[in-house]
Amino acid sequence: MSPKAHNHSNGAAQKGQQQKTRAKNLDKKWRAGVLGATGIVGQRLVRLLAEHPWFELNEVAASERSSGRSYAEAVHWHLESPIPEVARDLVVKGVEPALDCDFVFSALDSSVAGPVEEDFARAGYPVVSNSRNHRMGPDVPLLIPEVNAKHLDAIPVQRKNRGYDTGFIVTNPNCSTAGLVLVLKPLADAFGLERIFVVTLQAISGAGYPGVASMDIQGNVVPFISGEEEKMEAEPQKLLGKWDGSRFIEAGLGISAHCNRVPVLDGHLECVSIGLKKIASLEEVRQALRTFEVDGELAALPTALRHPVVVVDEENRPQPRRDVEAGEGMAAVVGRIRECPLHDVKLTLLSHNLVRGAAGAALLNAELLAARGFLKDRSSRSALELEVPVR
Ligand SMILES: NC(=O)c1ccc[n+]([C@@H]2O[C@H](COP(=O)([O-])OP(=O)(O)OC[C@H]3O[C@@H](n4cnc5c(N)ncnc54)[C@H](OP(=O)(O)O)[C@@H]3O)[C@@H](O)[C@H]2O)c1
Numbered sequence: 001m002s003p004k005a006h007n008h009s010n011g012a013a014q015k016g017q018q019q020k021t022r023a024k025n026l027d028k029k030w031r032a033g034v035l036g037a038t039g040i041v042g043q044r045l046v047r048l049l050a051e052h053p054w055f056e057l058n059e060v061a062a063s064e065r066s067s068g069r070s071y072a073e074a075v076h077w078h079l080e081s082p083i084p085e086v087a088r089d090l091v092v093k094g095v096e097p098a099l100d101c102d103f104v105f106s107a108l109d110s111s112v113a114g115p116v117e118e119d120f121a122r123a124g125y126p127v128v129s130n131s132r133n134h135r136m137g138p139d140v141p142l143l144i145p146e147v148n149a150k151h152l153d154a155i156p157v158q159r160k161n162r163g164y165d166t167g168f169i170v171t172n173p174n175c176s177t178a179g180l181v182l183v184l185k186p187l188a189d190a191f192g193l194e195r196i197f198v199v200t201l202q203a204i205s206g207a208g209y210p211g212v213a214s215m216d217i218q219g220n221v222v223p224f225i226s227g228e229e230e231k232m233e234a235e236p237q238k239l240l241g242k243w244d245g246s247r248f249i250e251a252g253l254g255i256s257a258h259c260n261r262v263p264v265l266d267g268h269l270e271c272v273s274i275g276l277k278k279i280a281s282l283e284e285v286r287q288a289l290r291t292f293e294v295d296g297e298l299a300a301l302p303t304a305l306r307h308p309v310v311v312v313d314e315e316n317r318p319q320p321r322r323d324v325e326a327g328e329g330m331a332a333v334v335g336r337i338r339e340c341p342l343h344d345v346k347l348t349l350l351s352h353n354l355v356r357g358a359a360g361a362a363l364l365n366a367e368l369l370a371a372r373g374f375l376k377d378r379s380s381r382s383a384l385e386l387e388v389p390v391r
Helices: 003-025 040-050 110-122 145-162 175-191 228-239 282-290 355-371
Strands: 030-035 055-061 103-106 126-129 168-171 193-202 254-261 268-276 309-311 332-339 345-351
Touching: 030 040, 030 110, 030 355, 040 055, 040 355, 055 355, 103 110, 103 355, 110 126, 110 145, 110 168, 126 355, 145 168, 145 175, 145 355, 175 193, 175 228, 175 268, 175 282, 175 309, 175 332, 175 345, 175 355, 193 228, 228 254, 282 309, 282 332
Parallel strands: 030 055, 030 103, 103 126, 126 168, 193 254, 309 332
Antiparallel strands: 193 268, 268 345, 332 345
16 A cells, blocks of 8 residues: 555544544534635635534635635635535625634634734634734743643643633744644654754745745746745744743754755645754654654544654655645655764655635644634624624
8 A cells, every 4th residue: 555545544544533433522623613614724724614523614704805705706616626505605794703613713814813813812713823923922822732731731721821712812933833833743742842943835825825836836946935044943932832820941952954946736745954962863853753652632622633644655755746635635755764973863745725824723723722622602692792792
C-alpha cells in the first residue's frame, strides 16, 4: 500500500470509530456560525461542518459584498465537492454579534478580524479564530490540542481581564507554524529543543482568494510572504511554552525562518534543521516522531488523529501532490530525516495549510472546547439579548 493510501485509510478508520463513539453520547449538536464563510478557509469550514457529528452550521456571515444574499449566490466556491445542502440557502449575514448560534468560527480577513472577534466575545460568543490578530494576546490561548491543551486554562483569566461573561477568544496558529510545531512537539518532549532553522515552500492557497497573481507565481518562486517569517519565529515560542496560571512563558528557542511562495495549490513543505538539547541518534528521532500519540481525551475528538505525525521512508517524500491529504489533511508528514552538519538533525515536513493549518485546526480546537465544557447552549437567549451591543 502506498504511504498516501495507508495514511488515508488509517485516518478515515481512526476518525470513523471516534465519531461513532461520541455521536452516541451526544443528544444535541452545538450550533455554529462561520464569520468569513465565503472565503477560502470559511468554505472548508462550511464543508467540514456539514458532516460534523457534534456541530451544525446555523449561520454564515461575511462582508457587505456578500450579506443579504443566499450563501450559494454569494460564494465563489472552490472545492471539488458541491456546496453542502445545509449551507446553500442560508442567508449571509453581516459580522455583527447578533447571530443565532452557540459559538462562532472566525475565518475573517485580518483587516477586520481583530475588533469583530472582540465584539463577539464581549457579546457572549466563544470565538474560535483562524486569524492572526489575537494569537499573541497575553491572555489568549494559541492552541494546537496535541501540543498545548493546558493553555486553555488561560480562558478564565481572559474573561476576567476583559470583562467577558460566557464569551472568549481561542486561536489556531499560522498555517506554516501549525505543521512545524506538531513535528517539533515529540522532539521537544523526548530530547529538548535549542535551535530551529526552517525554509518554507508555501502553497498559493495560503494567500486566500484570489491571492497571488498568476503572472507572479506561474513558473516562479516568490521569496517573500508579508509577516510570515515573523509569525513563524514568534508563534512556536508561545505554543511550546507554558501557561503558569497568570501568563504565558515562552519556550526560549532560537528560530530562524525563510518563507517562500511556490506554484503549488495546497500544502506547505518545510525544510527544517533542528538543534536538540540531548544527543539522539537518527533512529531515536524517527522513533520519537513515529510513536507520537495523543491521549484518550484527544483521540476521542472527531477531527483528531491518534498519530498526527506520519513518517515516510521514501527518499523523495513528502510531496504536496501525493501526501497533502494524509490523515484527511490533519497529519504532518515527515521524511528525509538525516544528520545535519550545522545542527543535529534535518528533515522535510508537509502539512495541509487549509486543513491542519486553518479549518481543520479550528474545528479540532472547537471540539476540545466542547469536550471540556466551554461551549454553552445560547438558544434560550431572548431576542433582546441578541441585539447588537454598543461597542
Ligand atoms: N488561507 C490559509 O491557508 C490560511 C491559513 C491560516 C489562517 N488563515 C487566516 O484565515 C483568515 C481567512 O483567510 P482566507 O484565506 O480564507 O481569506 P479570503 O479567502 O480572502 O476570505 C476572507 C473572508 O473575510 C471576509 N471579509 C473580508 N473583508 C471583510 C469585511 N470588511 N467585513 C466582513 N468580512 C470581510 C470575506 O467576505 P467576502 O467574501 O464577502 O469579501 C471572506 O469571507 C485570514 O485571517 C487568514 O490570515 C488563512
